[in-house]
Amino acid sequence: MAPAPHVPLDPPDRLVRTVTAWEGEAGRAWLAGLPGLVAGCLERWELTPERVQYPGGNVSMVVLVRRADTTAATLKIGMVTAETAQEPAALAxxxxxxxxxxxxxxPEAGALLLERLHPDISLRSLPDAKAMLEAxxxxxxxxxxxxxxxxFTAVADHTARLAALLRERRGRPWxxxxRPLIDEALEAYERLAGSPVPGGPVLLHGDFHQGNVLAADRLPWLAIDPKxxxxxxxxxxxxxxLDRREDLVASPGGRAAARRRLARLSDAxxxxxxxxxxxxVFRAVEAxxxxxxVGxxxxxxxxxxxASWLAE
Structure with missing residues (x-):
């Protein structure tokens, strides 16, 4: 079915900015074809759009839709990258x-039709201690x-590539x-790489933070957007x-709060x-x-x- 003419389906500004900055010419080409991808999925799955979710994702467009039987759903169309390619397999x-x-x-459109959650209510709507417990x-x-x-890619392989990039970037003038903290992070990585995983490897979300956990109806909270x-x-x-680090860094007791958070999460x-x-330390320094x-x-x-608070 054709999209309702009164529902604007333009990509959100954040999506345009990030895809252009991160993906360059390939990103611009994908953005140019995005309206056609959205229209094709609406027709293919007999969806009626309600609105585009703003500000939306960094590399995907999210449209709240209704299926032919009027049930609510969410259409997500994103660039397929090494990070995002296995999202459908993980969700399945x-x-x-x-x-x-x-x-x-x-898969050819990078499109997922998902159950409808409450897109404007994430764990970040809760006080931090409660949000961490739910997470x-x-x-x-x-x-x-x-x-x-x-x-799925192994963490060991993924982080080996990240560590190699970190070593290379260590030598850049900027x-x-x-450099002292980069050296700390690489030492931490070597300790991790040289030891077995306690309890054995499991399937990981890969980008788990409070903003990627939304309120739901089936369960109180469900994760979205895995890598x-x-x-x-x-x-x-x-x-x-590392979540809500802006608040911790801005607070006078941030260093102690970060260490307490580490102790609570490791215990929980x-x-x-x-x-x-x-x-x-490794993930914070690498990121x-x-x-x-990128400036x-x-x-x-x-x-x-x-990272420096924990490395000391």
């Missing part, structure tokens, strides 16, 4: 346990063994001030530990605090140096300051 494996349920999938409950449901012949990997749960937990999810510290590499000095400084 979880089958609604801890994560949004996958209803339909069109821990979601992670317990997500961390399951993968299928024997799974398609990274000079961060799935298989490996050490500490990899997932580290990114959650029975994760070794030393491993969680190492994962957090911070990446921010520097985001402020974002990079924030991540490195947080």
């Amino acid at each position: 494996h979880w089958n609604g346990t801890g994560a949004v349920r996958l209803l339909e999938h069109a 821990a409950g979601v992670l317990r449901r997500l961390w399951v063994p993968p299928a024997e012949a799974h398609p 990274a000079e001030s961060g 799935p990997l298989v490996g050490d749960p500490g990899y997932d937990l580290a990114w959650l530990l 999810l029975e994760t070794d605090p030393g491993r969680l510290r190492d994962w957090t 911070g140096v990446w921010c520097w590499s 985001d000095r402020t974002g990079g400084e924030l991540l490195l300051e947080f």
Whole structure:
């Protein structure tokens, strides 16, 4: 069916900015074809659009829709990258346990039809302590063994590439001030890479933070937007530990609060605090140096300051 003419289906500004900045010419070409992809999926799955979700994702367009039987759903169309390619497989494996349920999938369009959650209510709407408690409950449901012949990248392989990039960026002139902390992060990575995963590898969300957990009807909270990997749960937990870092860095007791948060999360999810510290330092420094590499000095400084609190 054709989209209702009164429903604007233009890509959100944030999507245009990030895809253009991160993906260059390929991103611009994808954005040019995006209206056609949206229209094709609306027709293919007999969907009626209600509105585009703003501000939406960084690399995907989200449209709230109704199916032919009038049930609510969500259409998500994004660029297919190495990070996002296995999202449908992860959602299918979880089958609604801890994560949004996958209803339909069109791989050639990078399109997913998902159950409707409450897109404007994430865990960030809760006080931080309560949000962390709820997030821990979601992670317990997500961390399951993968299928024997799974398609997911191993954390060990993914982080080996990140560590190699971090070593290369360490020598750039703009990274000079961060070199001592980069060395700390690489030492943490070597400790992790040289040790077995306690309890064995599990399927990870890969980008787990409070903003990627939305209110739902089937369960109170469900995860969205995975970048799935298989490996050490500490990899997932580290990114959650870094959540709301802006608030912690701005507060006078931020350093102590960050360390208390680490202790609480490692205890709640029975994760070794030393491993969680190492994962957090590595992920924070790697992401911070990446921010520097793309010109985001402020974002990079924030991540490195947080890492420095745990590295001491």
